[in-house]
Amino acid sequence: MSTWTTGKRPITIAILAMGGEGGGVLADWIVAVGEEAGYYAQSTSVAGVAQRTGATVYYVELYPGEEPGPGSVRHEPVMSLFPTPGEVDIVIASELMEAGRAIQRGFATPDRTTLIASTNRVYSMDEKLALGDGRIDSNALLEAAHRAARKLIAADFMQLALEAGSVISASLFGALAGSGQLPFAREAFEDAIRASGKGVDASLRAFAAGFNAAQQPAPRPTPAPVATPGVGGGPVPVTISRRRPVDPAEEAAEAVERRRQELAVSDPASLVGPRLQPHASRITAEFPVPARSMLLHGAVRTAVYQGPAYTDRYLDRVARVAVHEREGSDARLTTEAARHVALWMCYQDTIQVAQQKIRRRRLDGVRAEAKAAPGQLMNVREYLHPQVEEIADTLPTRLGRWVAGSAWFGKLVGRLTRNGIVVNTTGAIGYTLLWAMAMFRPLRPRSLRFGREQEAIEAWLEKVTAVAPADYDLACEILECQRVLKGYGETHHHGQESFGLLMAAVDGLVGRPDAGATLASLRAAALADEDGSALRSDLARVAGPVLVEAG
Known part of the structure; x- marks a missing residue:
C-alpha cells in the first residue's frame, strides 16, 4: 500500500515575528502562493510571551498536490501543526534576537535550514530592564546565525520596508522569493500581494527591495568602531557591515555628523546658540581637547x-x-566627569518628565512612527502612576518634608492614583496639565529633592578630587559609579543603596594597587540585579562582612 510519505516530505517554513509586523499576513501570502501552484498548504500560529510580549511563531507546510497512488487509504496528506526542531527547511526571523531564538529552539540547523533574518534590533524586556547595558551583542547573534544555517540571508529588512512605505512582512516575503528555496516564480509571489488588495504598491516596492537584498552575501560581524559617546551613554557596541549601497541622504547625514564632531573639538562656539556662547568659549579655553x-x-x-x-x-x-x-x-578623568556630572545634575523628576512629554520633537516623532497622514488626528495617552515621594520631592523643601511625612496625604494620593492616571498629551486638558508642571522649572532649585541631590553630588566629587592625585584610575571608576543611579521609585531607591555601598567601599580600597579594577567589578555587580544581592556578595568577598553591614 503506497502512502503520502513514500520518498516525499513537505516544505516546512517557520516565521518568527512580533505583533504588528505582519507575520500572519506573510504566512497567508505563502499559503496563497502554494495553493495557486496546486500545493496542499497548512498554516498555524503559536503565540508566545516568554521572550517579549507579542512574539509569535507562524508555521507553514507546503506539500505537492499530487494524487495519491493506488491503494492509498488517504486522499490528502497529514501535516504537522507545529515546527519540529531539526525538521525546518526555512526560518524567517523579523529581528536578530528572533533569529537567535529560532537557533536556540533548534529550528535552524546547518544541514538543512535556510535562515532569512533581519539585522535590525527590537530590544527584549530583559535587555530593557537591565540596570546596566543589558543589550545582547548583535555580532554574537550574527555569528550564531552563520554557524546555524545551511544558507543565511540577512539584511535590515525593516529599514528596506520603511523606505518603501510598507511593513517588514513584505520585504521578508521578497527575500523568501529571492532565496530560490521555493519552486515558484517571482511573479507568483507578486500576484499573491496583488490579490490581497491592501497597500499593494508599497508592498511591491518592499518586496522588490527584499528580493534584491537576498541576492547579496550575508553580512559578517564587524568590530565596533570607537565612537564619540553621548552624554546619555557610551558608544554603541555593535556594528553590522552594510550589504547595500549607501543612501546619498544617509551618507550626507554621516558627513554632517563627522563635521559636527570636528567642530565640537576645534570650535564649540559654532554649534550652540547665543546664550551658550560664553560656555562654549570656556570649554575651548579651559578643558583638554578629548573632553x-x-x-x-x-x-x-x-x-x-x-x-x-x-x-x-x-x-x-x-x-x-x-x-x-x-x-x-x-583625558579620561575629565571626559567621565563631563558625562556623569551632567547626568546626575539632570536627574529625572516630575518637572523633567512633563517637559519631555510635551516637546514638539517628541510628538513629531510619535506621529512619524505611527505613520499619521498630514491633517490626521492623533491621540497620545500617557499612563502615569505618581507616588507621594515624587510629589514631595517637587515641592519646596519645608512643604515637601511635611508632605513626605503626612500619613493623611499619603492615603489620599494612594486612593486617587491606585489605578494610575491616564493623560491625553494631545488634548487641551492633558497638554495644559503637563505644560503647567513643566513651568515649575524656575522653582526647582527650591525643591526638596534639588537640595538633596546637590549635596550628594558635592560629596561624590569631593571623594573624586581627594583620590585623584594618588590614584587616577580609581578616581575615574568613582565617577562611573554614577551609572547605578537611574530610574525612579523602587529602582532609584535600590540604586541609591548600591551607590552608598560603593562609596563606602572606596575608603577601604584606597592605597591598593588593584583599587580601580576592584571598584569596577563591584560596580558591575551592582548593575547585575536590582536588589543588590550580587553587590553584597562581592563586597563580602572583597572587603569583608563588616563593610557590607556598615553600608
Whole structure:
C-alpha cells in the first residue's frame, strides 16, 4: 500500500515575528502562493510571551498536490501543526534576537535550514530592564546565525520596508522569493500581494527591495568602531557591515555628523546658540581637547534642564576634577566627569518628565512612527502612576518634608492614583496639565529633592578630587559609579543603596594597587540585579562582612 510519505516530505517554513509586523499576513501570502501552484498548504500560529510580549511563531507546510497512488487509504496528506526542531527547511526571523531564538529552539540547523533574518534590533524586556547595558551583542547573534544555517540571508529588512512605505512582512516575503528555496516564480509571489488588495504598491516596492537584498552575501560581524559617546551613554557596541549601497541622504547625514564632531573639538562656539556662547568659549579655553565634545553635550543638556546659570555650575564642577588630569593622557578623568556630572545634575523628576512629554520633537516623532497622514488626528495617552515621594520631592523643601511625612496625604494620593492616571498629551486638558508642571522649572532649585541631590553630588566629587592625585584610575571608576543611579521609585531607591555601598567601599580600597579594577567589578555587580544581592556578595568577598553591614 503506497502512502503520502513514500520518498516525499513537505516544505516546512517557520516565521518568527512580533505583533504588528505582519507575520500572519506573510504566512497567508505563502499559503496563497502554494495553493495557486496546486500545493496542499497548512498554516498555524503559536503565540508566545516568554521572550517579549507579542512574539509569535507562524508555521507553514507546503506539500505537492499530487494524487495519491493506488491503494492509498488517504486522499490528502497529514501535516504537522507545529515546527519540529531539526525538521525546518526555512526560518524567517523579523529581528536578530528572533533569529537567535529560532537557533536556540533548534529550528535552524546547518544541514538543512535556510535562515532569512533581519539585522535590525527590537530590544527584549530583559535587555530593557537591565540596570546596566543589558543589550545582547548583535555580532554574537550574527555569528550564531552563520554557524546555524545551511544558507543565511540577512539584511535590515525593516529599514528596506520603511523606505518603501510598507511593513517588514513584505520585504521578508521578497527575500523568501529571492532565496530560490521555493519552486515558484517571482511573479507568483507578486500576484499573491496583488490579490490581497491592501497597500499593494508599497508592498511591491518592499518586496522588490527584499528580493534584491537576498541576492547579496550575508553580512559578517564587524568590530565596533570607537565612537564619540553621548552624554546619555557610551558608544554603541555593535556594528553590522552594510550589504547595500549607501543612501546619498544617509551618507550626507554621516558627513554632517563627522563635521559636527570636528567642530565640537576645534570650535564649540559654532554649534550652540547665543546664550551658550560664553560656555562654549570656556570649554575651548579651559578643558583638554578629548573632553570637549562631551562637555558641549553636557552644557546643552544642563542649559535645557535648568538654564545657563546651571551650566556655569556644571562647568565649575567638571573644572574641579579636570585640574587632576594627567599630562599627555586621553583625558579620561575629565571626559567621565563631563558625562556623569551632567547626568546626575539632570536627574529625572516630575518637572523633567512633563517637559519631555510635551516637546514638539517628541510628538513629531510619535506621529512619524505611527505613520499619521498630514491633517490626521492623533491621540497620545500617557499612563502615569505618581507616588507621594515624587510629589514631595517637587515641592519646596519645608512643604515637601511635611508632605513626605503626612500619613493623611499619603492615603489620599494612594486612593486617587491606585489605578494610575491616564493623560491625553494631545488634548487641551492633558497638554495644559503637563505644560503647567513643566513651568515649575524656575522653582526647582527650591525643591526638596534639588537640595538633596546637590549635596550628594558635592560629596561624590569631593571623594573624586581627594583620590585623584594618588590614584587616577580609581578616581575615574568613582565617577562611573554614577551609572547605578537611574530610574525612579523602587529602582532609584535600590540604586541609591548600591551607590552608598560603593562609596563606602572606596575608603577601604584606597592605597591598593588593584583599587580601580576592584571598584569596577563591584560596580558591575551592582548593575547585575536590582536588589543588590550580587553587590553584597562581592563586597563580602572583597572587603569583608563588616563593610557590607556598615553600608
